Amino acid sequence: MEKPVPPEEPQHHRKLRPSGGYRELRSFQVATLIYDGTVSFCKRFIDPRSRTHDQMVQAARSGRQNIAEGNRDGATSSKSELHLTNVARGSLEELLLDYEDYLRQHKLPQWPKDSPQAAQVRNIGKKNRSDPSDPTDPSAPTDAGDRTRWALYATWLEHGDPAVAANSLLCLIHQANYLLDRQLVSLEQDFIQGGGYSEQLAAARIAERKKHPSDPSDPSDPHFPRCPLCGNVMTLRTARQGKRAGSQFWGCTGYPECKGTVPHD
Numbered sequence: 001m002e003k004p005v006p007p008e009e010p011q012h013h014r015k016l017r018p019s020g021g022y023r024e025l026r027s028f029q030v031a032t033l034i035y036d037g038t039v040s041f042c043k044r045f046i047d048p049r050s051r052t053h054d055q056m057v058q059a060a061r062s063g064r065q066n067i068a069e070g071n072r073d074g075a076t077s078s079k080s081e082l083h084l085t086n087v088a089r090g091s092l093e094e095l096l097l098d099y100e101d102y103l104r105q106h107k108l109p110q111w112p113k114d115s116p117q118a119a120q121v122r123n124i125g126k127k128n129r130s131d132p133s134d135p136t137d138p139s140a141p142t143d144a145g146d147r148t149r150w151a152l153y154a155t156w157l158e159h160g161d162p163a164v165a166a167n168s169l170l171c172l173i174h175q176a177n178y179l180l181d182r183q184l185v186s187l188e189q190d191f192i193q194g195g196g197y198s199e200q201l202a203a204a205r206i207a208e209r210k211k212h213p214s215d216p217s218d219p220s221d222p223h224f225p226r227c228p229l230c231g232n233v234m235t236l237r238t239a240r241q242g243k244r245a246g247s248q249f250w251g252c253t254g255y256p257e258c259k260g261t262v263p264h265d
Contacts, residue, residue: 038169095173229260234252
């Protein structure tokens with residue numbers, strides 16, 4: 001007997017921009033490893049009374065938390081998502097410098113990028129992502145997945161030699177920074193091509209109104225002015241260049257045939 005097909009969710013109940021899937025982001029998963037690894041490293045090798053201890057833990061935490069917060073804010077604000085993702089990237093860059101400083105100041109070696117040890121750490125993630133049936137797949141978005149990922153790297157992150165632990169964390173930070181750079185490029189392209197949340201909301205409202213042309217509130221809706229040139233409904237747009245780059249204005253939905261604009265207060 002066939003299972004009944006659940007009714008389709010009404011369009012007005014759907015989110016214009018889904019969010020909240022940050023646990024599935026590889027950048028968030030690596031940032032979680034970095035945060036847990038930094039807490040472990042600082043407990044063992046950094047004086048808990050020093051400012052460096054607190055700064056390193058906070059930088060690691062900021063990297064992880066801002067990825068999550070940015071992803072959540074992306075439901076209603078492209079700018080917030082870009083900003084917070086960039087904050088996460090900056091926090092991890094700060095942490096990277098802290099680990100490099102630790103190695104230099106303690107006269108410990110820093111692994112070259114092409115060293116066998118660095119390759120081994122990098123290959124842990126690659127090996128397990130390549131097989132989706134592997135029960136230790138580090139993309140599992142659960143607390144169990146976090147514990148499994150830690151177990152994969154534990155030999156390196158829990159090593160008694162601070163040089164090994166610090167260099168392993170440097171490898172993970174480089175990995176996370178690479179992923180965040182790609183994420184930022186993708187977010188920027190999405191914003192350029194699809195516009196911000198306000199623009200998408202305005203477009204969705206216009207599309208809904210077109211389904212109900214008899215709506216008596218349509219001609220006088222103050223949120224959607226009429227084009228002064230042709231009378232069409234206008235939509236929010238964002239200036240991409242010039243002195244007003246980043247600011248919003250009302251643009252005619254008949255563009256490019258009609259280029260009417262109205263300032264957005």
